[in-house]
Amino acid sequence: MKAAIATSYGSPDVIHLAEVPMPTPKPTEILVRIHASAVNAADWRLRSANPWFVRLVFGPFKPRRPILGVVFAGEVVGTGVAATKYKKGDKLFGWTSLMKLGGHAEYVALPETGAFAPIPAAMSYTDAAAIPFGFGTAFSFLRKAQVAQGQRVLIYGASGAVGSAAVQLAKTMGAQVTGVCSTRNTELVRSLGADHVLDYTKDDILAKRDLYDVVFETVGKLPFKESLALVKQSGTIITGSEMPTQMLARLFAGKADKQVKVIGGTALSTAADMKHLAQLSAEQAILPVIDQVLPLERIVEAHARAESGRKVGNVVVEMG
Ligand SMILES: NC(=O)c1ccc[n+]([C@@H]2O[C@H](COP(=O)([O-])OP(=O)(O)OC[C@H]3O[C@@H](n4cnc5c(N)ncnc54)[C@H](OP(=O)(O)O)[C@@H]3O)[C@@H](O)[C@H]2O)c1
Structure with missing residues (x-):
């Protein structure tokens, strides 16, 4: 073959x-x-x-x-x-x-x-x-974060494989979603269902500090301390693409003050997850x-x- x-x-x-x-x-x-x-x-x-x-x-x-x-x-x-x-x-x-x-x-x-x-x-x-790749990864992390109806969820890197899936899945979970991407992808991210879109090349993202129940960093580009600034007290940060240097930085980021939960590591999908994604696809709830x-x-x-x-x-x- x-x-x-x-x-x-x-x-x-x-x-x-x-x-x-x-x-x-x-x-x-x-x-x-x-x-x-x-x-x-x-x-x-x-x-x-x-x-x-x-x-x-x-x-x-x-x-x-x-x-x-x-x-x-x-x-x-x-x-x-x-x-x-x-x-x-x-x-x-x-x-x-x-x-x-x-x-x-x-x-x-x-x-x-x-x-x-x-x-x-x-x-x-x-x-x-x-x-499977983007939606499987995003679903595994969002489920662990127990995203609930009405929560504010920020997806950083909303145009990538994981990010574009995370925007759509967070919407199916009833969240109010903000997607962060560059100018050329803002229309796409809006079309995927994001309620708000921030352009990382123009907008002051840190003006939204303490606003989000969940910050999902999908591309390893937002420093952990900025995710920490954006998340609410006792909120959740998902580090979907964490490299060794970022893991070290996180240890010294002073997250105890905010009592945030941090979810990272490798996302693993199951047959049940794929069945769920097939169902959402059949309903055209995700594309x-x-x-x-x-x-x-x-x-x-x-x-x-x-x-x-x-x-x-x-x-x-x-x-x-
Ligand atoms: N933990 C796990 O189990 C797991 C599983 C899967 C993937 N990952 C990791 O997740 C990461 C993302 O994977 P992926 O396949 O979703 O990535 P990807 O599709 O390659 O991401 C590309 C997107 O990132 C955006 N981007 C680039 N720089 C950016 C920045 N500074 N700010 C915001 N967005 C930016 C680009 O949009 P613009 O051109 O508009 O900037 C582009 O649309 C990878 O590092 C991968 O290793 C981890």
Whole structure:
């Protein structure tokens, strides 16, 4: 089968297409023919070993798992002898998983209990591939923050994959949402349902201090002390994209005075989460946001765009 592989860490150019053996499903696994995937922050971070501790988990000198791709949308084409949850022809979308990867290929074998669910009837594979990463991450964090009806929620980085999903999901939870983005994305963020939009290139965001029940920093660009200024007493800060230096800064940020709850770490999705997102998609309560759709052959370009820090929503790759 055709796959995009990274046999060393480095720039997008380390990725190339190769013919690799087809995976064989184990007894409780399913074999999926992938129609679309996405290139996300997880992919470029693993490919470039950024942050450095990626190497501790994925291999000190080169990636142990050369086929990247943490999400997929595809069709079940085979089942292991003891796999009973899905049948041939089922259309699924979700995570291949951070530890397994393998989404940037024509086929993947996955445990049937993985974090995926049936694609809503009217949804294309391309749209479905743009749901799991951003919405899965945002949903996991917003649920932990117990966002409730009427709460004021600030989404910083509201035009990215996680941010554009967080705006929409916070609205489904009944929050009053403020999205922060640059001028070129203000209309998009408003169209996603944000009640207020702040332009980080023009507006004085810190004028809104002590206002928000939840501050969700999705892109690792807002210093923790500014999130702390914006959140209410006893509110919640979600650090969706925290790097080691920011973690250290947070320890010395004096958050005790405000008694805020801080949620960070890795967001993990479940099959139930994907089912919930499928339901919201079917009701059109959430919509995928797609920056570009590229064929797998243009995977290097897809990686470069994903790493640019400028993509709007998701870069989808189609297997053809
Ligand atoms: N903790 C976890 O489990 C987890 C899971 C998923 C992702 N993440 C992390 O979350 C981060 C975001 O991922 P993503 O895929 O959502 O990012 P992304 O899609 O690449 O984000 C791009 C967006 O960020 C906006 N942006 C860039 N600089 C900004 C700034 N200074 N202020 C506000 N917005 C800015 C850009 O808009 P403009 O061009 O308009 O500025 C662009 O639309 C990544 O670092 C990723 O590693 C963590």
